Amino acid sequence: MSNIEIEEEEYTSQLTMPVLKRILGLLKPYKWWVAGFIVTIALTSALDSLFTYINKQLIDEGLAKGNLDVLYEMATYYGVLQILQAGLVFGFIYLAGVLGERIQYDLRRMMFNHLQELSLSYYSQNAVGRLMARVTSDSGRVADLMTWGLVDTTWAIFNIITATVFMLIINWQLALIVFAAVPLLTFIAVQFRKRILVQFRAARRANSKITGAYNENISGVRVVKALGREDANLAEFQQLTGEMYRASYRAAWLSALFLPTVQVVSAVALGIIVWYGGIQSQYGLFTVGAAHAFVSYVTFMMWPVQDLARVYAEMQHSIASAERIFKLVDTQPDVYDRPDARPVPSLHGVIEFDHVSFTYEDGKPVLTDFSLTVRPGEMLAIVGPTGGGKTTLVNLLCRFYEPTQGVIRIAGHDYTQYTLESIHSRIGVVLQTPHLFSGSIRENIRYGRLEASDAEVEEAARIAGAHDFIVTFEKGYDQEVGEGGSLLSVGQKQLISLARAVLARPEIFIMDEATSSVDTLTEALIQRGMEALMKGRTSFIIAHRLSTIKRADRIIVIENGRIAEMGSHAELLKRRGHYYRLYTQQFKYEREQAYGGAMAQAAV
Ligand SMILES: Nc1ncnc2c1ncn2[C@@H]1O[C@H](COP(=O)(O)OP(=O)(O)O)[C@@H](O)[C@H]1O
Ligand SMILES: [Mg+2]
Structure with missing residues (x-):
C-alpha cells in the first residue's frame, strides 16, 4: 500500500521532452481524430469570441443608432451560430x-501483453499491487492528459x-494593455497550482498511511492487544x-487565495481599460x-489562463505516469524466444542437466555445477532441506528461468532452441502454493485444456482425488x-490444480510439494490416480511424504544446490547418509503413524 503511494510521489519537476514526444506518439493511429477534435475546439472558442463581437455590434450599430435591420441581422447570426x-x-x-x-x-493492452511476456524474475522483484496500480491508474492519467488536457489546452490557447x-480589431492600444x-x-496561476498540488499530494500520502495504519491495526488486532501496543499506535x-x-489546511488556504489574486490582477487590467477607454x-x-x-x-481570458496552469501542473504528474509505463514496456524479459526458435517436437526424451549453475538477481549461487540425467518415463523424487534449491531446479526445467551457466537438453538438444510456449504447454506443474482464477471449479480445471468435455473434466478430478469434495x-x-x-482451503486448491494438470495431459509432470496440505488419506487416494497418470511420463516429484518418495524410480537429495545423494530408497537407506538422516528425522512421525495404525489393527 505505502509502496504504491511512494512511487506515485516520484514525479518529474521538469518537462521531459522525449517522454512528451513518446506520449504524443501514442496519438499517431488517431491523428485524424485528433485533428478533427482540435478543429472543433478551435471553432468553438472562436465562436465564443465572435459572440462578444456580435454583442458589440448589436449595441453600437443596432441599439445605439436605433437601427432595427442591424438588430435583426445580428439576432439571426446569434441564433444560427449558437446552434452551430x-x-x-x-x-x-x-x-x-x-x-x-x-x-x-x-x-x-500494451502493458498487459508485456507483463505476460516478462519472466518470473521481474515479478519476484516487483510487487503485484504496484504493477496493478500502474496498469490502471497510470494509463488513466496518461489518457486524461492526452484528451481532456489537450481539450483544455487547445481551448485556452x-x-x-x-x-x-x-x-485588436476593436482597439489595438487597449488590446496591448490586456495582453501584457x-x-x-x-x-x-502556475505558481499557485504547483503549490496546491504539492499540498494535495502530501495530504493524499498521509491519507494512505492512515488507511494502512487502520488496516494493520485491524488485521493485527490480536498482536496489538497481546503486546500492549495500543498507546504507541495511537500516538503514531x-x-x-x-x-x-x-497539508489539507494549506491546500485549502492556497485554493481560497488563488481566485482573489487572479481577480485583483484582472481588476487592475480592467481599471486601466476603463480609465484609458474613458479618455x-x-x-x-x-x-x-x-x-x-x-x-x-x-x-474570458482569466479562465483559459487558469486552465493552462492546471493542465501544466497535472501534466507533470501524467508524465511521471507515462515514464513508469514506458519503463515497464521497455523492460526486456530475461527468458525469451531466440530468433530462430522452433516448437519442441516432444518432451519425451532424455532430460539432461549438463553442468548447470544458476543465480537469482541477488548474486547468491543457488545451483552450482549441477548435472543430472533423467530417462524418459522415469519418476524422480527430489528431497532435501528447505532452501536447498528444489523449486529452483524445477523452475529451470520449466524454463521459467534459464541456467546462468551450463545447458539443459531435451532429447539431446539445448532447450533454448525451442519456443517457450511449446515447452510450457507440454509440461504440467502443480505448485506448492496453487493458484486458482476466479470462476467456477469447472473453469479452473478446464484451464489446462480448454476444449476438454465435462466428462473429461470429471475424470481428471477423479484421478486427482478432487471429485469427492467437489460434489x-x-x-x-x-x-x-x-x-x-479464496473460498477453498489450500488442500482443496491443491487438488483442483492437480486435476487441472491431469487434464492437460502433459509429457512431463512436475509436482512441487503439491500435496503438502492434504491429509494422509486423501494423499493415498491421489497416489493411486497419479500412478496411472505418471505411467510413461517423465515426472519430477518434490515431496516430503515417505509414501510418495518410496514409489519413485530414483531419489535425489539436494543440499546447497548440489546433489548430495542419489539412488533408490533401499540403496539410500543402506548408505546411512543424508537420506537416512532425513528418513529417521523428518519421516519419523509418518512412520510412527503407519506403525501405530498397524499395531492398532493387529490388536483388534
Ligand atoms: N526469486 C528468488 N530470488 C532470489 N532468491 C531466491 C528466489 N527464489 C528462491 N531463492 C533462494 O534460492 C534458494 C533456493 O530456494 P528454493 O529453490 O525455493 O529451495 P527449496 O524449494 O529447496 O526450498 C534459497 O536460498 C532461496 O532463498
Ligand atoms: Mg520449494
Whole structure:
C-alpha cells in the first residue's frame, strides 16, 4: 500500500521532452481524430469570441443608432451560430471521450501483453499491487492528459488568440494593455497550482498511511492487544492525522487565495481599460459596445489562463505516469524466444542437466555445477532441506528461468532452441502454493485444456482425488472459487490444480510439494490416480511424504544446490547418509503413524 503511494510521489519537476514526444506518439493511429477534435475546439472558442463581437455590434450599430435591420441581422447570426456551437461542443466532448478510451485501452493492452511476456524474475522483484496500480491508474492519467488536457489546452490557447484578435480589431492600444496582463496571470496561476498540488499530494500520502495504519491495526488486532501496543499506535496515528490536517489546511488556504489574486490582477487590467477607454471615448474612439466587449474579453481570458496552469501542473504528474509505463514496456524479459526458435517436437526424451549453475538477481549461487540425467518415463523424487534449491531446479526445467551457466537438453538438444510456449504447454506443474482464477471449479480445471468435455473434466478430478469434495458443494463443479480461490482451503486448491494438470495431459509432470496440505488419506487416494497418470511420463516429484518418495524410480537429495545423494530408497537407506538422516528425522512421525495404525489393527 505505502509502496504504491511512494512511487506515485516520484514525479518529474521538469518537462521531459522525449517522454512528451513518446506520449504524443501514442496519438499517431488517431491523428485524424485528433485533428478533427482540435478543429472543433478551435471553432468553438472562436465562436465564443465572435459572440462578444456580435454583442458589440448589436449595441453600437443596432441599439445605439436605433437601427432595427442591424438588430435583426445580428439576432439571426446569434441564433444560427449558437446552434452551430452546440453541435461543435457535442463533437469535441464526444471525440475526446472516445479518444480517451482508445488510448487507455491501447496502454493497458500494451502493458498487459508485456507483463505476460516478462519472466518470473521481474515479478519476484516487483510487487503485484504496484504493477496493478500502474496498469490502471497510470494509463488513466496518461489518457486524461492526452484528451481532456489537450481539450483544455487547445481551448485556452484559441480563446486567448481569438479574443486578442477581436480586441485588436476593436482597439489595438487597449488590446496591448490586456495582453501584457496575460503572462502575469499565467505566472501567478502556475505558481499557485504547483503549490496546491504539492499540498494535495502530501495530504493524499498521509491519507494512505492512515488507511494502512487502520488496516494493520485491524488485521493485527490480536498482536496489538497481546503486546500492549495500543498507546504507541495511537500516538503514531495522531501524528499521521496531524500531517494530513496540516497539508489539507494549506491546500485549502492556497485554493481560497488563488481566485482573489487572479481577480485583483484582472481588476487592475480592467481599471486601466476603463480609465484609458474613458479618455478615448471623449474623442469618440471608444463606444459603449467596445467597453462591454473588452470587459467580457478580459473576464474570458482569466479562465483559459487558469486552465493552462492546471493542465501544466497535472501534466507533470501524467508524465511521471507515462515514464513508469514506458519503463515497464521497455523492460526486456530475461527468458525469451531466440530468433530462430522452433516448437519442441516432444518432451519425451532424455532430460539432461549438463553442468548447470544458476543465480537469482541477488548474486547468491543457488545451483552450482549441477548435472543430472533423467530417462524418459522415469519418476524422480527430489528431497532435501528447505532452501536447498528444489523449486529452483524445477523452475529451470520449466524454463521459467534459464541456467546462468551450463545447458539443459531435451532429447539431446539445448532447450533454448525451442519456443517457450511449446515447452510450457507440454509440461504440467502443480505448485506448492496453487493458484486458482476466479470462476467456477469447472473453469479452473478446464484451464489446462480448454476444449476438454465435462466428462473429461470429471475424470481428471477423479484421478486427482478432487471429485469427492467437489460434489459435496451445492453447485458441484459450478461452485465459484472466489478471487485466487479464496473460498477453498489450500488442500482443496491443491487438488483442483492437480486435476487441472491431469487434464492437460502433459509429457512431463512436475509436482512441487503439491500435496503438502492434504491429509494422509486423501494423499493415498491421489497416489493411486497419479500412478496411472505418471505411467510413461517423465515426472519430477518434490515431496516430503515417505509414501510418495518410496514409489519413485530414483531419489535425489539436494543440499546447497548440489546433489548430495542419489539412488533408490533401499540403496539410500543402506548408505546411512543424508537420506537416512532425513528418513529417521523428518519421516519419523509418518512412520510412527503407519506403525501405530498397524499395531492398532493387529490388536483388534
Ligand atoms: N526469486 C528468488 N530470488 C532470489 N532468491 C531466491 C528466489 N527464489 C528462491 N531463492 C533462494 O534460492 C534458494 C533456493 O530456494 P528454493 O529453490 O525455493 O529451495 P527449496 O524449494 O529447496 O526450498 C534459497 O536460498 C532461496 O532463498
Ligand atoms: Mg520449494
